[in-house]
Amino acid sequence: MTADTKTRKVPKLRFPGFNGEWEEEMLPNIADFQEGPGILAKDFHDDGVPLIRLSGLSGQSVTLEGCNYLDPSKVDEKWSHFRLKTGDMLVTTSGTLGNVSEVDSDTVGSVAYTGIIRFRPTNISEKKYLKQLLTSPVFQRQAKIMSTGAVLHHFGPTHLKRMKFALPTKDEQEKIAGFLSTVDDKVSAIDKKVELLKKYKKGIMQKIFPSTSSVQTPEIRFKDDNGKPLPAWQEKKLGGVMEIGSSKRVLQKDWQQSGVPFYRTREIINLAQGKPFRTPIFISENLYDELSKKYGTPKPGDMLVTGVGSIGSAYLVDNDDKFYFKDGNVLWFRKSEKLDPKFLFQALQTRFIQKQMADNASITTVATYTIDGAKNTKVKMPVLEEQQKIADFLKSLDAKIELEEKKLEQAKKFKKSLLQQMFI
Numbered sequence: 001m002t003a004d005t006k007t008r009k010v011p012k013l014r015f016p017g018f019n020g021e022w023e024e025e026m027l028p029n030i031a032d033f034q035e036g037p038g039i040l041a042k043d044f045h046d047d048g049v050p051l052i053r054l055s056g057l058s059g060q061s062v063t064l065e066g067c068n069y070l071d072p073s074k075v076d077e078k079w080s081h082f083r084l085k086t087g088d089m090l091v092t093t094s095g096t097l098g099n100v101s102e103v104d105s106d107t108v109g110s111v112a113y114t115g116i117i118r119f120r121p122t123n124i125s126e127k128k129y130l131k132q133l134l135t136s137p138v139f140q141r142q143a144k145i146m147s148t149g150a151v152l153h154h155f156g157p158t159h160l161k162r163m164k165f166a167l168p169t170k171d172e173q174e175k176i177a178g179f180l181s182t183v184d185d186k187v188s189a190i191d192k193k194v195e196l197l198k199k200y201k202k203g204i205m206q207k208i209f210p211s212t213s214s215v216q217t218p219e220i221r222f223k224d225d226n227g228k229p230l231p232a233w234q235e236k237k238l239g240g241v242m243e244i245g246s247s248k249r250v251l252q253k254d255w256q257q258s259g260v261p262f263y264r265t266r267e268i269i270n271l272a273q274g275k276p277f278r279t280p281i282f283i284s285e286n287l288y289d290e291l292s293k294k295y296g297t298p299k300p301g302d303m304l305v306t307g308v309g310s311i312g313s314a315y316l317v318d319n320d321d322k323f324y325f326k327d328g329n330v331l332w333f334r335k336s337e338k339l340d341p342k343f344l345f346q347a348l349q350t351r352f353i354q355k356q357m358a359d360n361a362s363i364t365t366v367a368t369y370t371i372d373g374a375k376n377t378k379v380k381m382p383v384l385e386e387q388q389k390i391a392d393f394l395k396s397l398d399a400k401i402e403l404e405e406k407k408l409e410q411a412k413k414f415k416k417s418l419l420q421q422m423f424i
Contacts, residue, residue, distance in 0.1 A: 009021040009022045009023075009024070009166050009424060010022065010424070011421060011422050011423060011424050012420075012421040012422075013418070013421035013422050014422070015172070015175050015176070015179075018168065018169070018171075018172045018175070021166075022166035022167055022168050022424060023166065023167055024164050024165065024166050024167075025123065025164060025165060025166075025167050026161070026162075026163070026164045027160050027161065027163040027164065027165065028160075028161055029122070029123050030121070030122065030123050030124055030130070030133075030165065030167065031119045031120060031121050031122055031123075031124065031130055032119070032120045032121075032122050033117050033118060033119045033120070033157060033160055034082070034117065034118055034157065035093065035114060035115075035116070035117050035118075035156055035157055036052075036082060036111065036112035036113045036114045036115065036116045036117070036118070037078075037079055037082055037111070037113075037114060038114045039051060039070070039079070039111075039113065039114070043070060043071075043074065044068045044069065044070070045068075045069045045070050045071045045074075046069065047069050048069045048070050048071050048072045048075070049069060049070045049071075049072050049075045049083075049109065049110060049111060050064050050067045050068075050069060050070075050107065050110040050111070051067055051068040051069060051070055051110070051111050051112075051113050052064070052067055052084075052090065052107065052110050052111065052112045052113060052116065053065075053066045053067055053068070053113050054066075054092055054094075054099075054113070054115055054116065056101070056107075057090055057091075057092050057099045057100075057101040057116065058099065058101075059101060059191075060101060060102060060184065060188060061101055061102055061103075061104050061106075061107075062084075062090055062101045062102065062103050062104070062106075062107045062110075063101075063106075063107070064106075064107065064110075067110075068113075070111060075111060079111055082111045082112065082118075083109050083110070083111060084103045084107060084108060084109065084110050084111070084112060084118065085103065085108060085120070086103060086104065086105060086108050087102065087103065087120075087127040088102070088103040088118050088119065088120055089101070089102055089103075089118070089119040089120075089127070089130055089131055089134055090102075090103065090112055090116050090117070090118055090119075091116070091117050091119060091134055092115065092116060093115055093116065093117055093154055093155050093156055094115045094154040097140075097143050097144060097147055097154075097155065098134075098139070098140045098143050098144075100131065100134045100135045102131055115154075117156070117157065117160070119134065123167075124167070124170075124173060128177035128178070128180075128181050129173040129174070129176060129177040131177075132176065132177055132180045132181075132419070132423075133165060133423065135419065136419045136420075136422075136423040137416075137419055137420050137423070138165060138423045138424065139163070139165070142163050143155050143159070146159035146162065146163070147159070165423075166423075166424045176422055180415070180418065180419075180422070183411075183414070183415050183418065184415070186411060187408065187411045187412060187415060190404060190407050190408045190411055191408055193404050194401060194404045194405055194408055197397070197400055197401045197404060198401060200397070201394070201397045201398075201401065204220070204394075204397070205346070205349070205350060205394070206351075207219040207220045208220050208390060208394075209346075209347060209350045209352060209380065210233070210352065210380050211350070211351055211352050212352065213235065213378065216232070216233055216235065216380070217232065217233065218233070218380075221386070222382075222386045222389040222390060222393075224385060230382060230383055230385060230386045231382070231383050232382075233380050233381060233382045234380070234381060234382075235378055235379070235380050235381075236378070236379060236381060237375060237376055237377065237378055237379075238333070238374060238375060238376075238377045238378075238379055239374070239375025239376060239377075241336055241338045241339050241379075241381070242333060242334060242335070242336035242338070242339055243333075243334040243336070244331060244332065244333055244334070244371055244374045244375050245331075245332050245334075245371060246327045246328055246330065246331055246332050246371060247291075247295070247324060247325050247326065247327045247330070247332060248291060248294070248295045248327060249327045250262065250283060250287070250291075250324065250326070250327070254283055254284070254287055255281045255282070255283065256281075256282045256283060256284060257282065258282050259282035259283055259284045259285055259288070260282055260283050260284070260285060260287075260288040260322060260323060260324060261280060261281075261282055261322070261323040261324075262281045262282055262283045262323065262324050262325065262326070263304070263323055263324070263325040263326065263330065264281070264325070264326045264329060264330070265306045265307075265308055265309045265310070265313075265326070265329045265330060266309075267280070267281075267325075268304050268305075268306050268313055268315050268325070268330055269306060269309070269310055269313045271315040272313045272314060272315050273313075274402075283324055288322075288324055291324055297322075297323075297324060298317045298321065298323070298325070298332065299317060299334075299335065300317055300318060300319045300321070300335075301316075301317065301335035301341040302316075302317045302332065302333060302334050302335050302341070303315070303316055303317070303332075303333035303335075303341060303344060303345065303348075304317065304325060304330050304331070304332060304333070305330070305331045305333060305348065305369070305374070306329070306330060306331075306369075307328070307329055307330060307331050307368055307369040307370065307374075308328075308329045308367070308368050308369075309329075311357050311358070311361050311367065311368075311369045312348065312353075312354055312357045312369065314345055314348045314349075316341055316342065316345045331369065331371060331374050333374070338381075338384070339379075339381060339387070340384060340387040340388050340391050342388075342391035342392075342394075342395060343381070343387035343388070343390055343391040344379070345391075346390070346391060346394045347379055347380075347381075352378075352380065353377060353378075353379065356377050356378065357369050357373070357377065360373035360376075360377070361373070
């Protein structure tokens with residue numbers, strides 16, 4: 001590819017052999033589009049023709065996630081011209097604007113609900129180029145500019161009629177579409193690998209951790225270093241094997257814009273998900289030192305667990321961590337000699353413990369996972385040797401998932417960069 005920025009209607013990144021400016025076209029001359037019909041709940045049917053909802057447009061392909069159904073005879077009578085064809089592109093027009101998904105053989109014949117616009121190419125050499133155009137920053141930018149609504153943004157056919165785009169020749173369209181489709185295939189392959197690894201881990205977790213109190217022996221057991229069976233698992237309450245509490249109160253007036261990080265529920269959730277903070281909060285070094293001397297601060301191997309909002313998000317304190325956290329909203333599970341912290345981290349993600357957290361939270365006026373609730377939470381635990389073997393095995397799976405997720409993020413950034421440079 002070569003760079004060419006001499007004229008306004010030439011992309012920054014271009015394949016060799018293509019020259020000249022692109023010609024502008026209004027969107028109605030490029031593609032046919034229409035918004036899905038406003039179908040009422042009384043028209044929903046037990047089965048029949050799928051009615052695609054916004055939730056079905058979260059990936060590259062349209063899915064039947066969250067769909068309703070319509071009586072086929074009523075569709076033939078009233079909405080037959082809304083039926084989807086192979087290669088149609090569906091774009092969300094409200095909420096998360098501009099999600100683009102392609103209709104495939106599994107969803108052909110379905111109907112898209114209102115809030116979704118169906119696109120079909122008319123003056124474009126192939127459907128693949130239309131898909132890349134719709135996902136490009138050029139289209140996304142115009143959609144956001146033209147969207148209406150202070151809270152819930154929306155754009156529709158009226159806005160689309162005013163959009164215009166620069167188009168290359170059909171040969172260049174094919175070259176661009178073919179190349180970007182190859183990139184999409186690589187992104188999809190990595191994405192699929194991530195999902196398969198997550199499903200594999202979920203299945204393994206279900207076999208390692210018993211799901212109910214009535215089941216004491218897991219399907220998968222680990223043996224000692226000599227290949228001999230280890231002792232049976234026991235069920236205990238967390239309060240009986242470790243100290244659980246929270247922090248000392250820090251007043252809002254003590255919050256600062258720099259210093260030692262101060263974590264609330266939202267920061268713990270971000271830490272658990274490996275995401276950056278939007279508006280970090282800090283306390284002074286002096287206050288941190290005072291709290292540390294009087295009450296202690298989180299140490300490596302301690303666990304912080306959210307008790308409000310997204311209950312049960314856990315963060316395992318690392319060696320390099322230095323922070324304090326909000327009292328009450330975040331629970332402090334202190335490291336215990338009886339319970340390997342990495343094993344506990346995995347156990348907290350199981351349905352057995354997550355259900356206990358939810359049940360405990362539901363009995364309070366405001367859904368809260370309390371210190372008492374945490375102490376009474378039951379955990380199924382083997383001896384320490386088997387805990388460590390389980391933790392190491394699951395950590396290795398997490399590392400593989402994390403590696404593939406990084407590859408996926410890099411591939412998506414690469415595709416985004418290409419779209420920014422190849423469309424104008």
